[in-house]
Amino acid sequence: MAKYAFFLGCIAPLRYPGIEKSTRVVCESLGIELVDLTDASCCPAPGVIRAFSRKAWLAAAARNLALAEKMELDIVTICNGCFGSLFDAAHELNNNPENLAEVNEILAEIGMEYKGTTEVRHFAEVLYNDIGIEKLKASITNPLDYKVATFYGCHFLKPSKYKAIDNPEDAHVLDDLVEATGAQSMPRMQKMMCCGAGGGVRSALGDVAMKLTKQNLDNMVEGGAEYIVDICPFCHLQFDTGEGELGFKLPVLHLSQLYGIAMGMNAKDLGLDAHKVPVTL
Amino acid sequence: MVTPNVDFAREIADAGGAEVKMCFQCGTCTASCPSGRQTSYRVRKLMRQAQLGLKEQIFEGEDLWDCTTCYACEERCPRTVPIVDIIIALRNMAVAEGHMYEDHKKTAQSLYSIGHTVSINDKVREQRKALGLSAEPPTVIANPAAMAQLKKILAAAGFDKIVE
Ligand code: SF4
Ligand code: SF4
Numbered sequence: 001m002a003k004y005a006f007f008l009g010c011i012a013p014l015r016y017p018g019i020e021k022s023t024r025v026v027c028e029s030l031g032i033e034l035v036d037l038t039d040a041s042c043c044p045a046p047g048v049i050r051a052f053s054r055k056a057w058l059a060a061a062a063r064n065l066a067l068a069e070k071m072e073l074d075i076v077t078i079c080n081g082c083f084g085s086l087f088d089a090a091h092e093l094n095n096n097p098e099n100l101a102e103v104n105e106i107l108a109e110i111g112m113e114y115k116g117t118t119e120v121r122h123f124a125e126v127l128y129n130d131i132g133i134e135k136l137k138a139s140i141t142n143p144l145d146y147k148v149a150t151f152y153g154c155h156f157l158k159p160s161k162y163k164a165i166d167n168p169e170d171a172h173v174l175d176d177l178v179e180a181t182g183a184q185s186m187p188r189m190q191k192m193m194c195c196g197a198g199g200g201v202r203s204a205l206g207d208v209a210m211k212l213t214k215q216n217l218d219n220m221v222e223g224g225a226e227y228i229v230d231i232c233p234f235c236h237l238q239f240d241t242g243e244g245e246l247g248f249k250l251p252v253l254h255l256s257q258l259y260g261i262a263m264g265m266n267a268k269d270l271g272l273d274a275h276k277v278p279v280t281l
Numbered sequence: 282m283v284t285p286n287v288d289f290a291r292e293i294a295d296a297g298g299a300e301v302k303m304c305f306q307c308g309t310c311t312a313s314c315p316s317g318r319q320t321s322y323r324v325r326k327l328m329r330q331a332q333l334g335l336k337e338q339i340f341e342g343e344d345l346w347d348c349t350t351c352y353a354c355e356e357r358c359p360r361t362v363p364i365v366d367i368i369i370a371l372r373n374m375a376v377a378e379g380h381m382y383e384d385h386k387k388t389a390q391s392l393y394s395i396g397h398t399v400s401i402n403d404k405v406r407e408q409r410k411a412l413g414l415s416a417e418p419p420t421v422i423a424n425p426a427a428m429a430q431l432k433k434i435l436a437a438a439g440f441d442k443i444v445e
Contacts, residue, residue, distance in 0.1 A: 196349060
């Protein structure tokens, strides 16, 4: 049975706890054991914290990686930001003894050491690669007929020179995962575009972020989508909180919630009351 | 006339932006940039400014902060310029000189005080409990000793000066 250290991040546990809950339930029924990565912190956020201080970002990320290393487990994340941050940090440290030595000087202050062995995985890619589409199909008890706009976000696939998950210009992994539930992935223009929230743009330059969000929503509606399925609580937040102001009402579901529904999970365990855009199942 | 600032160009190189010299100004990045489609930000121009070390132009205005770090540009750059890493290096330099948005400072302060970039409140605690989750997630937020350790390494990396 696959076993991972479960990295929560910030937005899922503190804004959309239903994403955390759905992930726990879905993984359990698929035979993926999640062990809490106790005492972890923010990844820290790649677009803001790394942009302020690369050194502090790497030290805090290394602490998270070291916590998992001590448990002798690889990390699974449910957020593109966490995945981007921890994957990039692991890439920098696991392959570069000089960077590792530098970061260990800082970790030594709290009696910790990172040896450079933790691998970082994303929930969506774990479903796809560890479980596989056929087995996922067999786990569906409540086939869905939703018309879905799949939203990959940015840091799941990019930079693709390190992450060989899928083609970032024309990806299919998430579409395959969504279609395995019976739902239909609708085509659209600029499908691989950013939601607008990343890089600190949402917090400091919110109207710029909203313009990107609107472009995405226009494309989704034009393509005939009725739901958005994301793999990142930050994209999730950007759409769910932005739609009202922009005049849209496509329910926003994290992939874990979509699978929760398709696997017959109790509706109240999906945490949909935290959503701004009402979700009708 | 622009006067190149060789010293600052060297500082950028030392801070991790050395590969900006690979850029031959084709503009593929700007054509791919979702942010540039909505703003006056031009990533090609920023790369040129970095090559020439035009410190004031890079640091003033919002352009440097319009990038969402989406990597669309970098994926397509025919010279494989690590554009996002260069932008991160430039932002680190800007922040070190005190160019920082108030909202960004708040995010930094949040990490430094509770270990997360968003806060916790009673509504979230209730929602978590209703789902059968612990009221507080099992992270630094629930363990002051672990939080103190995080703070210590952040400070050792100079983060205390950023949140001041
Ligand atoms: S795509 Fe690359 S080479 Fe072309 S202008 Fe942008 S950074 Fe320079
Ligand atoms: S990473 Fe930044 S500069 Fe590059 S395309 Fe995305 S928003 Fe534009």
